[in-house]
Amino acid sequence: MTLSTGNFAATANVHTLTRLKDDSPAWAILRSPLAPAILSILGTVFSGDRQQIEGSELVHAIDLLLTDIREQTDADLPRSAAHYLTEWVKAGWLIRRSPQGQREEIYELSMETLAALDYIQTLAAPTRTVTRSRLATLITSLQSLAADTDPDETTAIARLEEQQAALQARIDRIRERGVEAISDDEAIEKTHEVLGLLGDLPTDFARVRSDIEGIDSNLRRAVVEEELTASEVLENVFRGVDLISDSEAGRAFNGFYELLFDREQGARLDATVEAVLSRDFIDSLSPTDRTQLRHLVGGLEGSAVQVQDSMTSLSRSLRRFVQSREAAAQQALVQSITSAQQLALHVAQHLTTGRHPMDIELELSGFQPRSISTWRLHDPADYRITEEVEDHTVGDIELAAMYERIRASEIDWPELHAAVNDVRTTHPSPSIAYVLGAHPATQGLASVVGLIRLADTYGERGEGTETLPWTSAQGQRLRARFPVWRFTQELPELNTFYRPSTPTKDF
Incomplete structure (x- = not known):
């Protein structure tokens, strides 16, 4: 969301922010009295590559953290891990899914929770934004944008010739003086810039997934409410048009996915990561930073595959929805509800009291009240034992x-x-x-x-x-x-079982 600017936009922004304050799960979790404990627990459990966790494992992990937090802080967390898990799903801080073919439900952080965690991280450990590396990235991106949008052939050739001359001058300088590598401080600065971009990706992946699920929901609603006929959706499907993948969010993600899983680009990326990890300045990074770099490719591929599987599953589900009778049944249900609401409004206009006769008989279901006179008191004698209890005599035990x-x-x-x-x-x-x-x-x-x-x-x-x-x-x-x-150790002596030599009676 982008806020409006200008003198007349202040009031509009107040309304927008008021709506977000009431509806946004990210805003809600930040203003919760238990925000420190909740964000700490969720950030700890869903750390690193653990983006999806099964229900039983998640309950166990949260329970252990709750015990530590109760003992070492004054946080008021009296309820069980399962109770908090249900509350956090209802609040929109966690997403619960039931994948087909799996026995357990899986949980993952919502886009809003990831945004709240990112904001808290910037407060706890602010990064330097005014750096040489970031300015260089900005200049390079602007130059690339200007070059890619320039239709002038003469300018394009001149720019490429200039780049060629600069490269040749650099080659000559290396041959004459050798390679001049950047300092460790500059290398660490560039690494943090890369890790900063990498840290934004989980939130981006969650946002793409949320957008895709929203598109699927809107398409189904449009079919059910007859804003879009099922035949139109089927016609697109048969023509090979995937309405979900062809959406703005779907196209953006597909470009990322194709580039990431391109064989040539993938091999080049793997080689680049290995080369960076072999440099001397890597030892100056924290263990967490080194781990993020080492698992950069695997983490990107894992998250991308999850989003791609979600897109594929939703596309197939949408196709089944419009091909089967489910869409027609949903339409009939919506029509019945709408018709009942219209009749109720019509009746309400002609009724002045709640005692107006309607000549309609309703059959009550459930418990029917009865008079107290029909009740029967409980008589313990009805359950007395009439049979004689068999008397067993004392026997002998050996x-x-x-x-x-x-x-x-x-x-x-x-x-x-x-x-x-x-x-x-x-x-x-x-x-x-x-x-x-x-x-x-x-x-x-x-x-x-x-x-x-x-x-x-x-x-x-x-x-x-x-x-x-x-x-x-x-x-x-x-x-x-x-x-x-x-x-290797002496065993303690225990009292031995009593081994009788002769039977004993009347024990």
Whole structure:
């Protein structure tokens, strides 16, 4: 949006800004009392190449950040991560999508949130705009614009000859004096200029995607409200005209996409990035700046592919919309709603009170009220038990049988601790297989699993693998290959299971 200028434009700008204050999600998030926490959380989670995140992963990440913020700041954030996530989607700060073929919803920052984050970043770390690099970029862009719009053949040839002479003079100077590279300070300044342009791209991509979705929505609305017939849309489709890609936003993005994925330009861009990263001044950049440069091409391609997939999906969806009966059904629904509204207005003009008879019978649905006299009090006797409860006499319990049942449901940790400590008296760092050789697995696989868990706590990983044997409950001898783990620590003694020698009655 561009504000008007001049004395008579002030009032118009007030109305425009007032509308933005009420409708703009970017303005709303900046004036929110929780803006520092919200922008910090969203900027942290959606950082780097993480532009789209699945719902479960996003809830987990926000929950961890909420815990840290509550403990270390005085921010009032009493609700859960899932609650805030729903609120932020409703406020327009996050976009929730349900891609076809995926089980989980995905979330991404809205264009307005990206704009708010960019504004906050300029306040937190303002960049120098009056630099030699930026002025050179401005001059070069203006010269290119003047050259590309000049239809005079003589001027064009003279300009190219001048450039040729300047290049030849530079070649001669290099041959005579060698290459004069710019200083590290100038190189860093140019790098920051590139990174500044790169930082604007996520917001630009989001804006293009929002514009494209708006075009699709407007086309569907025009078809439903019969401002544009479905046959006209179909005629364009059959003639090969893609109304979404052929829009202003679509054409602008397609030019960017084609240039980015041009093989020659892509290879040249990759080589240029590698050359820049090999320069000595790169070590003076921050790790974040180096990472952005290193992933420049991949980040651009990933974001461009997402927008291109969105354009393709919307184009196909629009075609299905006008080809199927969905458009006709939506039109019929809109006509019915409009007709009902017109009838309601007509009736309202002839009604003076709300008790005017209309000779219309309406069948009520749902709960029907009844008189209190028809209610029936609850009588607990209606649910009394008439059958006699069977009386079970006290029986005998054998502790040996109880012991076996306990061993069948739990790992005998005291037995395993004792076995490992016994073997360590003769071998300082026995492996799991060594322990099983001296003390076979009395509980089968459960004993083997228990030794593996103990080795993870009281041992260290060794080299290679070994075979762990045990006998199943059916008497089958089994074995498995597992990485070598050695017990290097003394295991604490545990109270052993009670092993009765004779049965005890009336327990």
